[in-house]
Amino acid sequence: MKAFCLFEQSGTFKNELIKLGIPAEDFDIQNEFGETDHVVDLYKEIRGGMMASHQSLTDLSQMILSLPFSLAQGLRHKSPWHSGEKLLR
Amino acid sequence: MAFRGETAQMKKWTDKQKLVYCMKLHEELSENYELISKLACIALDRGFRMVIENPANRPHYLNSYWCIKPSMVDKDRRENGDYSVKPTQFWFFNCEPKQTLLFEPIEEVEYRVNALSKPPEGMSRATMRSMIHPQYARRFIKQYIL
Numbered sequence: 001m002k003a004f005c006l007f008e009q010s011g012t013f014k015n016e017l018i019k020l021g022i023p024a025e026d027f028d029i030q031n032e033f034g035e036t037d038h039v040v041d042l043y044k045e046i047r048g049g050m051m052a053s054h055q056s057l058t059d060l061s062q063m064i065l066s067l068p069f070s071l072a073q074g075l076r077h078k079s080p081w082h083s084g085e086k087l088l089r
Numbered sequence: 090m091a092f093r094g095e096t097a098q099m100k101k102w103t104d105k106q107k108l109v110y111c112m113k114l115h116e117e118l119s120e121n122y123e124l125i126s127k128l129a130c131i132a133l134d135r136g137f138r139m140v141i142e143n144p145a146n147r148p149h150y151l152n153s154y155w156c157i158k159p160s161m162v163d164k165d166r167r168e169n170g171d172y173s174v175k176p177t178q179f180w181f182f183n184c185e186p187k188q189t190l191l192f193e194p195i196e197e198v199e200y201r202v203n204a205l206s207k208p209p210e211g212m213s214r215a216t217m218r219s220m221i222h223p224q225y226a227r228r229f230i231k232q233y234i235l
Binding site for chain 1: 124127128131205217219221222223226227231235
């Protein structure tokens with residue numbers, strides 16, 4: 001089994017998985033701490049059907065830890081998902 | 090507050106400025122909703138196990154407008170050794186959260202109230218708010234995934 005960690009703080013989970021003996025890689029559009037294995041535009045990859053260009057991710061037995069999946073990262077403004085707003089009535 | 094046009098920065102805006110801004114916000118919201126739904130569809134189609142995490146503040150858009158219910162909610166991350174309480178919800182796809190008991194001591198972690206704590210040098214407040222303590226990550230993996 002191999003784990004893939006996506007989005008922010010993916011490195012934290014990747015490191016802990018590796019310490020527990022589970023091979024893991026992380027993916028993020030940023031490389032804030034200089035430890036990201038793959039710097040990719042994840043939103044673009046998702047739109048494209050999930051990393052079709054990354055061969056190893058076609059293995060169905062892989063586990064994907066989308067942890068944390070902070071969609072607020074994609075917003076230039078404060079995410080309404082985290083603002084406690086009721087958007088539609 | 091942004092959608093209601095009630096943020097501090099919007100006080101002096103015209104109605105049209107607010108409307109244009111809100112349309113952009115809603116467009117981004119719609120795109121993000123589509124992305125998370127597509128990610129879930131891909132996981133379900135391909136059959137790989139996936140865990141998605143998001144804050145569990147109430148009300149939350151995904152709780153109100155997503156057809157997938159969270160598999161579990163962690164109401165207090167401090168209990169598992171994280172920096173702050175920060176209620177968090179998790180969605181498990183193609184698997185269920187396990188309920189493994191851990192008999193390990195929890196190391197004391199400095200409590201952070203994100204609105205008040207000063208971020209470490211070179212780190213933004215936004216980054217600090219999103220940080221997860223390695224102890225929490227490790228315990229989460231061992232309790233719910235392995």
